[in-house]
Each structure stands twice: as C-alpha cells, then as structure tokens.
Amino acid sequence: MRRLLAIVLTLLLAAAPARPASHTVVLVVGADSPVSEMDSVTVRKLFLGLPVLVNGRLLHPLRNRSDPLLDEIFFQQIVAMSQPSYDRQILIGVNRQGWLRPTEFYSEASVEAALTADPNAVSFMWQRDIGHNPGIRVIRVLWSD
Amino acid sequence: MRVSYLLIAGLLLCSPLARGDPWQYEFLFMPSAQAVGTFNRTAPITEIVPQVVQVDTLFSIQRGAFKLFGEYLLSDHEGDLERFQLGWQASQDTVIWIGRYHQPTSIWNHDHHHGQYLQTSISRPFLDEWEDLGGILPQHFTGMLIESSHQAFGSWRLRTAIAGGLAPILTPDGLEPFDLLHPDSKHHQVGFQARASLHPGEFTETGFGLLVATDELPTIGLAQPPLPGLDHVDLKLFGAFGIYAASDWSVLATWYHANTQLCSPIETINGSFGVGYVEAERRLPHDLTPFLRWEVSDNAGNNAYLKLFPMMTRQRDVVGLRWDFMPRQALTVQLSGTNTLEGHFSDIRIQWSAAFP
Numbered sequence: 294m295r296r297l298l299a300i301v302l303t304l305l306l307a308a309a310p311a312r313p314a315s316h317t318v319v320l321v322v323g324a325d326s327p328v329s330e331m332d333s334v335t336v337r338k339l340f341l342g343l344p345v346l347v348n349g350r351l352l353h354p355l356r357n358r359s360d361p362l363l364d365e366i367f368f369q370q371i372v373a374m375s376q377p378s379y380d381r382q383i384l385i386g387v388n389r390q391g392w393l394r395p396t397e398f399y400s401e402a403s404v405e406a407a408l409t410a411d412p413n414a415v416s417f418m419w420q421r422d423i424g425h426n427p428g429i430r431v432i433r434v435l436w437s438d
Numbered sequence: 439m440r441v442s443y444l445l446i447a448g449l450l451l452c453s454p455l456a457r458g459d460p461w462q463y464e465f466l467f468m469p470s471a472q473a474v475g476t477f478n479r480t481a482p483i484t485e486i487v488p489q490v491v492q493v494d495t496l497f498s499i500q501r502g503a504f505k506l507f508g509e510y511l512l513s514d515h516e517g518d519l520e521r522f523q524l525g526w527q528a529s530q531d532t533v534i535w536i537g538r539y540h541q542p543t544s545i546w547n548h549d550h551h552h553g554q555y556l557q558t559s560i561s562r563p564f565l566d567e568w569e570d571l572g573g574i575l576p577q578h579f580t581g582m583l584i585e586s587s588h589q590a591f592g593s594w595r596l597r598t599a600i601a602g603g604l605a606p607i608l609t610p611d612g613l614e615p616f617d618l619l620h621p622d623s624k625h626h627q628v629g630f631q632a633r634a635s636l637h638p639g640e641f642t643e644t645g646f647g648l649l650v651a652t653d654e655l656p657t658i659g660l661a662q663p664p665l666p667g668l669d670h671v672d673l674k675l676f677g678a679f680g681i682y683a684a685s686d687w688s689v690l691a692t693w694y695h696a697n698t699q700l701c702s703p704i705e706t707i708n709g710s711f712g713v714g715y716v717e718a719e720r721r722l723p724h725d726l727t728p729f730l731r732w733e734v735s736d737n738a739g740n741n742a743y744l745k746l747f748p749m750m751t752r753q754r755d756v757v758g759l760r761w762d763f764m765p766r767q768a769l770t771v772q773l774s775g776t777n778t779l780e781g782h783f784s785d786i787r788i789q790w791s792a793a794f795p
Contacts (some may be wrong), residue, residue: 294522334640340643346530351503369559380765381556384793388551390533390585391498391507391525392729394464411460 316438318366325412326378328352331432339415341362342392343381347413351410355416357404366425369389370436371417407427455573459502468494468553470791472560481781483572483748487515494553496585499505503527507535511552515568519618520552520578535583538618542585542599543631543649545679545692547577556721558729558760563750565694565733569613572749574713575675575694576653578615579603579629595637597645601776607631608657608671612747627652627670635679643683644712649694651675664742667702671743674698691716698743711744712736725763731756739793753777758787767792 320336322328327348331339339345345352357363372379386392398404401422408414409428423429447626475491490511499506509521523537542548550557567573590596604626606613616626635647637736656670679692693714700707717731733754744750756771758772772787 296579338640344501344527344530344533346527349503349792351527353460377762384466384556384766387464387469387496388496388553388556389549391464391496391500391505391523393498393500395460413459 317434318363318370318417318436319420319423320415320433321423321429321431321436322415323407323408323410323412324428324430326408326414326430327412328415328432330350333403333417335349336435337372340395342386342394344392350413353414355404355407355414356395356397356400357401357416357418358379359396359401359404360419365369365417367417463501464498464500465498465795466496466790467498468552469608469794469795470554470556470789472554472743472787472789474588474785476785479781479783480640481776481778481783483780484776484783484785488516491564492554495574496553497595500683508603509552512770518570521543522618531588532584532586536581537586538578538580538616539601539603541579541629541651542583542633543651543675543677544575544577545649545681545690548599553617553644553791554789555766555793558727558770559731559756559758560718560770560773560787560789561718561756563692563714563715563731563733564749564754565692569615569777571612572612574613574747574750575696576606576613576615576629576655576673579605579631580618584720585680590636592641593643595640596634597637597647598632600630600632602628602630603793605653605655608655608660608746610659611663613655614658624657625658625673627656628655633767641701643681643688644717646680647675647678650677660746664745665700665702665705665707667704669701669703672699672701681707686721688719689716696743698741700742707742709737709743711738713738725761727760727762729756729758730794731762744779748778748780751776752779768795 299336335345339352339354368376383394401418403415404418417435452718471491475540476484483619490513492511495510495677499510503526504527507523507525511518511520521538523535523539525533525535527533540547544566546562566579583601587597604616606615606624607625631651633647634643634647637645653673654670655673656666660668674695674697675694677692677694684690695712696710698709713735715733717728719729721727735752736749738744738752754774754776756772756774759767760770762768768774768791770789776782777783
C-alpha cells in the first residue's frame with residue numbers, strides 16, 4: 294500500500310508542474326543579462342521598439358515567431374494591439390526616431406543562440422522549451438493558459 | 439569638411455563607448471506616386487509640380503546608445519538629404535541629436551516627415567509645407583535637437599523638444615535651408631524652437647501642447663522685396679495644438695501666431711498673422727479612411743512677410759478617402775479648394791503610397 298501511494302504521489306508531482314508549463318509563455322534573457330525584473334509596461338515599450346535601458350545599456354528585443362500561437366499571444370498580451378496597429382507603430386518609430394524593429398527569429402534554437410550571444414537581448418518563449426538550458430534565465434510569466 | 443562626414447566620423451568615434459554591443463541597422467523605403475489636376479483656377483501660381491514619383495529612404499545605424507539616422511528623398515524633381523542626425527540616447531527618456539533635423543514646432547512634419555505612406559491625406563497643411571514647395575515657415579535646421587519624455591501629474595507624460603540650429607535664408611525662390619551636401623553657412627543665422635505637450639499615457643498620441651520659435655532669416659538676392667533694402671526678417675512663432683487619437687477617430691488641430699519684423703538699414707516693418715488647421719480622420723471597415731481638413735489664416739493679406747510667398751494659402755478645404763488595399767500599400771484620392779493671396783483654384787489628386795519592407 295505504501296509503495297502504491299508513493300508511486301501515485303510521484304506521478305502526481307511529476308505531472309502537476311508539467312501541465313501549466315506546457316502552456317506558459319515566459320520572458321527570457323541570457324544567463325549573463327543585467328535584467329533581473331521587468332514590468333509589463335516596460336515589456337510593451339521594449340517590443341514596440343522604444344529604447345529601454347538597464348544599467349545604461351540598451352536592451353535588444355528579439356521577437357520569437359517560431360509558433361503562430363506565439364504571434365497571437367504577442368499581439369494580445371505583450372504589445373496589446375492588433376497586427377496592423379503594431380505594424381504602423383513600428384513604422385512610425387522608425388520614421389520619427391530611427392528606432393529599430395525587434396529582430397525576428399523563426400526557431401527556438403535561433404532565439405536561444407541569440408540570447409546566449411547577446412547579454413542585452415530579451416525575448417519570450419514557451420516555458421516547456423527552455424528545459425534545463427543554463428544559458429537562459431526566466432524573468433517573468435507573460436501568459437499562462 | 440562636410441557636416442555629413444563629421445557625423446559619420448562621430449558615430450565611429452563614439453562606437454567604442456558601446457563596446458560589447460552589436461552594430462544594428464534599419465532601413466525603410468516609402469515610395470509614392472502622385473498626380474494632380476487643377477481646375478477652376480484664377481490664382482497665377484498653384485502647384486509647382488503636377489506629378490511626383492518619389493522614394494523616401496530612412497536608415498538608422500545603431501551601436502549601443504549611439505545612432506546615425508538619416509532620411510534621403512529622391513524624386514523625379516529633386517534629391518536631398520532631408521535629415522541626417524547623430525543621436526545619443528542619454529537616458530531611457532532623453533535623446534540628444536546633432537545634425538540636420540525637422541524643426542519640432544511643426545506638429546505635422548515632426549510627426550510625418552517626408553514619407554507619404556504615414557500621412558493619411560496626400561498634401562500637408564500649407565503652414566507646414568516644405569521650403570522648396572513654397573512653404574512660409576522654416577522647417578529644416580542644422581544644429582542640436584533634444585527630445586525628452588517624463589512622467590507628470592500621475593500617469594500623464596510630458597513630452598518636450600528643444601532645438602537650436604542654422605535657419606534657412608530667404609532667396610528669390612523662397613526659403614532655402616542649410617544644405618548638408620553642399621554646405622555654405624556664410625549667411626545662415628541660428629534659430630531656436632521649443633515644444634512641450636501633455637499626454638494621458640505613455641503609448642497614446644492624444645494630448646495637447648504649446649510651441650514657440652524664433653528665427654532670423656537673412657535675405658539674399660531678392661529682386662522686389664516688400665521693403666527696399668530688406669536685410670533680414672525676424673520671425674517669432676507662438677502656437678498651440680491638440681490631438682485626439684482613438685482607434686477609429688483622430689482629430690488634429692493647430693494654431694500658430696507669427697510676429698514678423700522686416701528689417702532694412704533704414705526702416706523696420708512690424709506685422710503679424712495667424713495660421714491653423716483642423717484635420718479629422720475616421721477609420722471605417724474595409725480599411726477605408728475618409729478625412730477632412732480645414733485650413734484658415736488671419737490677417738494674411740496684410741502681412742509684408744507673406745508677400746514673399748506667392749503660393750501663400752489664405753484658406754483651404756480638403757476632403758479625401760484613403761484605402762489601405764493591402765498591408766503597407768494605400769491608394770488615396772483627395773479634392774481641395776484653395777484661396778491664395780492672389781486668387782483661387784481647385785485640385786484633385788490621386789496617390790499610391792507604400793512602405794517596404
């Protein structure tokens with residue numbers, strides 16, 4: 294009976310964190326990043342192309358487009374505007390201030406590589422895809438199912 | 439040495455300060471093609487060019503907090519380096535530019551610049567018209583521009599822009615700004631501008647503000663000046679503006695009051711005039727945006743300075759429709775009725791505009 298209880302508990306513990314993590318989008322930076330926290334307004338500014346500085350260093354937003362669902366979450370939760378409005382805001386930023394558009398990546402591997410290479414880079418990804426990558430640090434949860 | 443070379447050298451000299459940061463760049467091309475037909479015409483001068491094909495090219499090269507930003511306009515009538523600025527992001531909310539900039543007291547030009555795609559109407563308000571198209575107010579300066587944004591009154595934002603730089607000169611062809619590619623600063627004097635506005639949030643365009651500018655505009659080679667021996671014009675501007683920008687409506691209104699002083703060695707003529715406009719835009723289903731603009735002036739017919747500008751518009755009504763028929767491409771048709779100081783005319787315009795990539 295004890296053995297059976299232990300097996301059931303082990304299975305429950307193993308399964309419980311996996312379910313939310315599989316539908317959670319998190320804000321991530323490289324392990325060497327100076328970023329330790331970031332509020333939602335700053336996240337929005339960053340991905341709208343506005344300058345965001347931490348310790349005097351300009352952060353570089355990386356837009357993760359490896360999954361169509363991430364695109365939806367990006368517009369609904371991160372920048373809080375429709376795709377046409379976002380597109381226009383980005384063009385306005387380039388036109389008025391020479392702001393740079395967030396660099397776009399189309400695979401998780403390329404996002405992870407860019408985060409590892411650039412300590413000032415900030416991106417977002419599915420929590421389940423981070424695994425035990427020591428080169429990636431989670432800053433906050435952006436969206437959870 | 440040309441100013442443009444100095445700015446490039448400035449970026450290269452500053453880049454070691456951003457050690458560890460990657461070089462980043464951005465390019466944006468905004469082509470457009472426009473045709474204009476005038477009718478019901480009594481004014482001797484209406485449009486300078488009946489059709490225009492142009493490409494507005496923006497580039498931004500950045501390393502760390504330093505940035506080289508430029509705008510080059512190439513059309514079938516001209517090619518000009520409109521903006522060329524070396525910028526330093528001094529803090530998250532403040533950027534300091536040196537170079538050639540669009541003066542911040544023109545609400546329209548400071549927001550839209552030269553790219554046709556990002557403005558809803560085809561033409562800009564006459565008070566914001568570019569110098570080489572008969573504009574009455576200086577728009578391009580070469581000097582320093584500081585732009586800032588700060589929290590104020592709780593969640594409101596106070597946005598400011600102050601600038602000082604070489605102002606245009608007055609020639610028989612109108613105002614002529616300092617040219618970065620063919621620099622000759624011999625006659626240009628320094629002008630100053632400031633603008634401050636309050637906005638209810640960080641991400642909204644909605645807000646209201648005040649602006650002020652002072653310029654000395656030397657005259658060169660005027661054949662028939664309104665004052666014999668005219669040496670220069672002192673121009674002082676005071677203005678106010680308001681913007682309401684919602685998802686389906688936007689309204690922009692501005693009013694400038696200008697004090698003018700025409701100076702010759704023996705005489706001075708003082709005067710003043712007012713100019714302003716209201717533009718309303720409504721976003722409808724199917725990516726259609728109708729718009730209306732009403733431009734007016736006060737005391738324009740009596741002002742000696744405005745006699746230097748034969749295309750000066752006393753009053754203009756504009757109505758049009760824009761259709762964003764696919765992402766980053768739009769077709770626009772616009773109808774205008776214009777009263778200049780010397781007559782009137784109507785015109786119809788059609789335009790294709792786009793932004794790539």
